[in-house]
Amino acid sequence: MPTKQFWRLERVKEETGLCTRAIYQGMADDTFPKNFAISRQARAWLSDDIEAWKASKLAAAGKTMEAA
Numbered sequence: 001m002p003t004k005q006f007w008r009l010e011r012v013k014e015e016t017g018l019c020t021r022a023i024y025q026g027m028a029d030d031t032f033p034k035n036f037a038i039s040r041q042a043r044a045w046l047s048d049d050i051e052a053w054k055a056s057k058l059a060a061a062g063k064t065m066e067a068a
Contacts, residue, residue, distance in 0.1 A: 006038055007045050007050060012045050016050065016053070033050060
């Protein structure tokens with residue numbers, strides 16, 4: 001079920017297991033969802049985008065979210 005929450009960098013790192021450098025490199029390579037401004041100084045990711053990215057990684061590995 002979609003949650004549509006804003007996740008800051010620390011939460012994205014926890015959810016994905018990626019380090020900051022890998023997240024920003026993935027954004028630059030168009031292999032990871034891009035963040036967006038939520039204020040003048042803060043950026044976030046949409047939780048649904050991160051969950052979809054995780055599901056695609058599991059699907060590519062032949063796994064499902066339920067089995068993970």
